[in-house]
Amino acid sequence: xxxxxxxxxxxxxxxxxxxxxxxxxxxxxxxxxxxxxxxxxxxxxxxxxxxxxxxxxxxxxxxxxxxxxxxxxxxxxxxxxxxxxxxxxxxxxxxxxxxxxxxxxxxxxxxxxxxxxxxxxxxxxxxxxxxxxxxxxxxxxxxxxxxxxxxxxxxxxxxxxxxxxxxxxxxxxxxxxxxxxxxxxxxxxxxxxxxxxxxxxxxxxxxxxxxxxxxxxxxxxxxxxxxxxxxxxxxxxxxxxxxxxxxxxxxxxxxxxxxxxxxxxxxxxxxxxxxxxxxxxxxxxxxxxxxxxxxxxxxxxxxxxxxxxxxxxxxxxxxxxxxxxxxxxxxxxxxxxxxxxxxxxxxxxxxxxxxxxxxxxxxxxxxxxxxxxxxxxxxxxxxxxxxxxxxxxxxxxx
Ligand code: HGY
Ligand code: MN
Ligand code: MN
Ligand code: MN
Numbered sequence: 001x002x003x004x005x006x007x008x009x010x011x012x013x014x015x016x017x018x019x020x021x022x023x024x025x026x027x028x029x030x031x032x033x034x035x036x037x038x039x040x041x042x043x044x045x046x047x048x049x050x051x052x053x054x055x056x057x058x059x060x061x062x063x064x065x066x067x068x069x070x071x072x073x074x075x076x077x078x079x080x081x082x083x084x085x086x087x088x089x090x091x092x093x094x095x096x097x098x099x100x101x102x103x104x105x106x107x108x109x110x111x112x113x114x115x116x117x118x119x120x121x122x123x124x125x126x127x128x129x130x131x132x133x134x135x136x137x138x139x140x141x142x143x144x145x146x147x148x149x150x151x152x153x154x155x156x157x158x159x160x161x162x163x164x165x166x167x168x169x170x171x172x173x174x175x176x177x178x179x180x181x182x183x184x185x186x187x188x189x190x191x192x193x194x195x196x197x198x199x200x201x202x203x204x205x206x207x208x209x210x211x212x213x214x215x216x217x218x219x220x221x222x223x224x225x226x227x228x229x230x231x232x233x234x235x236x237x238x239x240x241x242x243x244x245x246x247x248x249x250x251x252x253x254x255x256x257x258x259x260x261x262x263x264x265x266x267x268x269x270x271x272x273x274x275x276x277x278x279x280x281x282x283x284x285x286x287x288x289x290x291x292x293x294x295x296x297x298x299x300x301x302x303x304x305x306x307x308x309x310x311x312x313x314x315x316x317x318x319x320x321x322x323x324x325x326x327x328x329x330x331x332x333x334x335x336x337x338x339x340x341x342x343x344x345x346x347x348x349x350x351x352x353x354x355x356x357x358x359x360x361x362x363x364x365x366x367x368x369x370x371x372x373x374x375x376x377x378x379x380x381x382x383x384x385x386x387x388x389x390x391x392x393x394x395x396x397x398x
Pocket of ligand 4: 325329
C-alpha cells in the first residue's frame with residue numbers, strides 16, 4: 001500500500017464539520033479509531049504491537065532490541081487541523097516498512113514504528129505529552145492531572161483507553177532500545193515551496209512554550225452595571241492579545257500567538273468573571289522567556305488598570321533543538337543531497353533529540369499552511385517522502 005493509500009483509509013475519521021478539517025484528540029473516539037486502524041495495519045504487516053506505559057503505540061519489525069531504528073509520528077490533531085500533520089509520518093512509516101518487506105530487505109537491527117500520544121496538546125494542553133513522559137521531561141503527576149475542557153484528566157482518559165496511569169513515567173529501558181529516531185512530517189511552512197524540492201532533512205526546531213494567562217474580575221450584568229463600576233477581565237485580555245503582536249514584532253524572528261481565549265461564563269449579556277487566554281511563544285535561541293516577561297508586564301498593567309487580577313502559568317517549554325549532525329549528513333548523502341530545513345514547528349523528534357540521535361524528513365506542502373484544513377501534500381511528494389524514508393530505514397538498519 002502506498003502512503004497515500006494508507007492516508008486515504010483514514011480520510012473520514014474525525015472530520016470536524018463545524019470547524020472544517022479534523023479534530024482528533026488524545027484518547028477521544030476518533031483518535032481511538034485511528035489507533036485501532038494503526039494496530040490493525042501494523043499487525044497486517046506482521047509487526048509486533050504494544051502500547052507502552054505512557055499510551056504510545058510501538059509496532060516492531062523484529063524482536064524489540066537495542067540499536068533499533070525507530071520512525072513514526074502522531075495521529076492526534078489540533079482542533080480543525082489538516083489531514084497530514086502527524087498521520088503523514090505514520091502512513092509513510094507503514095508504507096516504507098511494507099516496501100522494504102516486499103523487496104526482501106533483511107534488517108540487521110530492529111525497526112519500529114511508533115505513534116506518540118497527545119503530540120498537539122489539543123486536549124490536555126501540553127504538546128508532545130507521550131514523548132515527554134517517555135523521556136521523563138514532564139512530571140508524571142503533572143501529566144496525570146492535566147484536564148481537558150470538560151475536566152477529564154489525562155489519567156482518566158488514558159485509563160479508559162486501557163493504559164494504567166499509575167505506571168506512567170520515564171521509560172529508560174525503552175529509550176535504551178532506540179539507536180536512531182527519524183520522523184517524517186508534512187512541512188508546515190513555505191520552505192520547500194521556495195526551495196522547489198519535494199523532500200528536505202530537518203536541521204533545527206526553535207524554542208517554544210505555552211503560558212496560560214488567567215484574568216479575574218467581577219462578573220456582572222451587562223445592562224445594569226455602569227462602566228465606572230466594572231472590573232471586566234475581557235479588557236486586559238484584549239489588551240494582552242494586541243500587546244503580544246506589538247512586543248513580538250520587536251524581537252527578530254519571534255512568533256507569538258493567542259489562538260485560544262475563553263471567557264467565563266461566556267454570556268452575551270454578562271460581564272465575564274474570568275478570562276483565560278493561552279500564549280504560544282517561540283523565539284530562536286534564548287529569547288522566549290524574555291519576550292514572555294515583557295508580555296506579562298503589559299498584561300499586569302492592563303489588569304491593574306481595570307481592577308482585575310492576573311495569574312500567569314507556564315504550561316510547557318522546550319529549548320532550541322539541533323538534530324543529530326551525523327544523521328543529518330548521512331540522510332543528505334543517502335537522499336542525493338536534499339536540502340536541510342529549519343522549522344518553527346515542534347515535533348516528538350525534537351523531544352527525543354535530547355536523548356537519542358534523532359532527525360526529521362519533511363514533505364512539501366504546496367499551500368505553506370498548516371494547523372488548518374488547507375494543509376496539503378501532493379500524492380507525488382507523499383510518495384517521494386515515503387521512498388526517502390524507506391531508503392533511510394534501509395541504510396540505518398542494514
Ligand atoms: O505546535 C507545534 O509546533 C506542533 O505542530 N505540535
Ligand atoms: Mn501540529
Ligand atoms: Mn505534528
Ligand atoms: Mn555538520
